[in-house]
Amino acid sequence: MKPETSPACICARLRRAARAATQDYDAALAPLGVNVAQYSLLRHIQRAAPVNLTDLAALMQLDASTLGRNLRVLDKNGWTRAATGRDRRARHVALTDTGRDVLNRAAPLWRAAQDATAARLGAEGQTALFALLDALDTSNPQPESIRR
Amino acid sequence: MKPETSPACICARLRRAARAATQDYDAALAPLGVNVAQYSLLRHIQRAAPVNLTDLAALMQLDASTLGRNLRVLDKNGWTRAATGRDRRARHVALTDTGRDVLNRAAPLWRAAQDATAARLGAEGQTALFALLDALDTSNPQPESIRR
DNA sequence: GTGATTTATCGGTATATACCGGCTTTATGA
DNA sequence: TCATAAAGCCGGTATATACCGATAAATCAC
Numbered sequence: 432m433k434p435e436t437s438p439a440c441i442c443a444r445l446r447r448a449a450r451a452a453t454q455d456y457d458a459a460l461a462p463l464g465v466n467v468a469q470y471s472l473l474r475h476i477q478r479a480a481p482v483n484l485t486d487l488a489a490l491m492q493l494d495a496s497t498l499g500r501n502l503r504v505l506d507k508n509g510w511t512r513a514a515t516g517r518d519r520r521a522r523h524v525a526l527t528d529t530g531r532d533v534l535n536r537a538a539p540l541w542r543a544a545q546d547a548t549a550a551r552l553g554a555e556g557q558t559a560l561f562a563l564l565d566a567l568d569t570s571n572p573q574p575e576s577i578r579r
Numbered sequence: 580m581k582p583e584t585s586p587a588c589i590c591a592r593l594r595r596a597a598r599a600a601t602q603d604y605d606a607a608l609a610p611l612g613v614n615v616a617q618y619s620l621l622r623h624i625q626r627a628a629p630v631n632l633t634d635l636a637a638l639m640q641l642d643a644s645t646l647g648r649n650l651r652v653l654d655k656n657g658w659t660r661a662a663t664g665r666d667r668r669a670r671h672v673a674l675t676d677t678g679r680d681v682l683n684r685a686a687p688l689w690r691a692a693q694d695a696t697a698a699r700l701g702a703e704g705q706t707a708l709f710a711l712l713d714a715l716d717t718s719n720p721q722p723e724s725i726r727r
Numbered sequence: 728g729t730g731a732t733t734t735a736t737c738g739g740t741a742t743a744t745a746c747c748g749g750c751t752t753t754a755t756g757a
Numbered sequence: 758t759c760a761t762a763a764a765g766c767c768g769g770t771a772t773a774t775a776c777c778g779a780t781a782a783a784t785c786a787c
Contacts, residue, residue, distance in 0.1 A: 440689070441696045441705065442600040443619040447640055448712045449597035452590040455717070468773065471591040485735060492595055497774050499736065504772070520735040520782045541588070548589045551714050557589065560711045564596045566699050569603070616743065633765060645744050647766065652742070668752050668765040
């Protein structure tokens, strides 16, 4: 007679875990007025800039229209800037100085949340978790040993 | 020289995985006009009804105001009904007949998505994933063997 | 080279999510 | 009992998320 504590739906479990982690990281980053979705977006831009919205969306596996809207918030805060290049359809996004500064100051706050989370998993647990999340990713081909 | 394919941020990885799984399950459930968040909410209500919003929110680890708003969509669709009981502050939620019917018809669609997802993990992978997500859950006490 | 197609982005719409403050109702305590 | 505290919910606000259709620009096909 187990009281059925948490849902057996893999998706629901992932969503629940993502919500919880989001709140932890958001709380850690709150002093800088940035949340983890924004932090993640800033980091991706930092690594990929200059990059257009479509490529950035693919990189983050985010819907392009979602990315566009999320980006407006960063733009509004003066953290990013988008410019039209030779291809006048595309907008190339990059960090502003302010954006870089926010990222630098956010890094230790992110680190604290990451360390606290990692401690709950243990080093092996984190590796295992990443492997499992990779296995879930349908954009990754399944390894030969599993496929079929 | 590894090209840094996916973020090392545990939170970002969880969010990405949750987004992807959500899209898979949503696509599977789409023929019934229900998404996985709604399906999950309906299932929780089915198991817990009659239940008030606060308890249901705690059960799902959802913010109570979020739950209240999500519930309005179900109400609007005629799938749930909320009634005030003796305690006039609390609203007790339960499925309607229509809601039960939607759940019954959605079950095989959910099952298909769940099976496809589970197949990517393997039986052991799913067990391992659930254990890791439990370990992340700060509302669960850490087992003696891990704590400190 | 011009018409068809594809690509990049945007806007409308709907939903999910959370924080905060306020209101109503219940419980508590002196 | 009556003042105070606590509980339960709602509304405002902000953001994240995705689908669809529209628009503009580049590319392709002939």
